[in-house]
Amino acid sequence: MKATILVRPKPGILDPQGEAVQSSLRQLGFAVDEARVGRVIDRELGADAGAARAELERACEQLLANPLIESYEIALER
Amino acid sequence: MKATILVRPKPGILDPQGEAVQSSLRQLGFAVDEARVGRVIDRELGADAGAARAELERACEQLLANPLIESYEIALER
Numbered sequence: 394m395k396a397t398i399l400v401r402p403k404p405g406i407l408d409p410q411g412e413a414v415q416s417s418l419r420q421l422g423f424a425v426d427e428a429r430v431g432r433v434i435d436r437e438l439g440a441d442a443g444a445a446r447a448e449l450e451r452a453c454e455q456l457l458a459n460p461l462i463e464s465y466e467i468a469l470e471r
Numbered sequence: 472m473k474a475t476i477l478v479r480p481k482p483g484i485l486d487p488q489g490e491a492v493q494s495s496l497r498q499l500g501f502a503v504d505e506a507r508v509g510r511v512i513d514r515e516l517g518a519d520a521g522a523a524r525a526e527l528e529r530a531c532e533q534l535l536a537n538p539l540i541e542s543y544e545i546a547l548e549r
Contacts, residue, residue, distance in 0.1 A: 399511050414512060417534055423526065424517075431511040433477050434492060437504045448501065456495055 394438045396449055399466040400458045401431035431463070442469055472516045474527055477544040478536045479509035509541070520547055 402408045410430040418425045434457055438445045449467050458465040480486045488508040496503045512535055516523045527545050536543040 401511065401513065411512075414535070418530060421530070421533055423530055426515045429513045431513075433479065433509040433511045434489075435479065435507045435509075439502075452496060452499070452501055455499055457492070 394440055394442065394445055395470045396436045396438050396445060397468045397470070398434040398436070398449060398453060398457060399431060399468075400434070400453070400463050401466075402429060403462055403464050406462045432457075438469075445469060472518055472520065472523055473548045474514045474516050474523060475546045475548070476512040476514070476527060476531060476535060477509060477546075478512070478531070478541050479544075480507060481540055481542050484540045510535075516547075523547060 402411070408429050411428050414430055415425050415428040418428065436449070438448070446467060446469065453465045453467070454460060480489070486507050489506050492508055493503050493506040496506065514527075516526070524545060524547065531543045531545070532538060
């Protein structure tokens, strides 16, 4: 089973990387209101979806995301 | 319309951030085969899906991804 984890800065949290992308896109002539940049993490996992999700949530809380300033989203694919 | 762009290192390309995540997860007791880390970029766009996709592809080629070592994936949401 393939897991994709998206980690994003929470709304309102300063995002310097997003601001850099936004101003560079504008300089290239794209009309951009706002751009936010986060991380995507791909992992291979065992076959049990329930256990996989619980394990991934623990991994997010402990290492992959900073829950103070980031939110995460887990997608599982067979 | 909301656009989500996923930029990932291509298979076979060295991914030091992914390796760091992988070894840290192992140290925390998670069974991990491989972890790969990329970027997620969120943007707000105009309503025309065809034009939006073409514009996002140009933005990826010009700025958001390095096509030599990274692949990108565009998802549009109404």
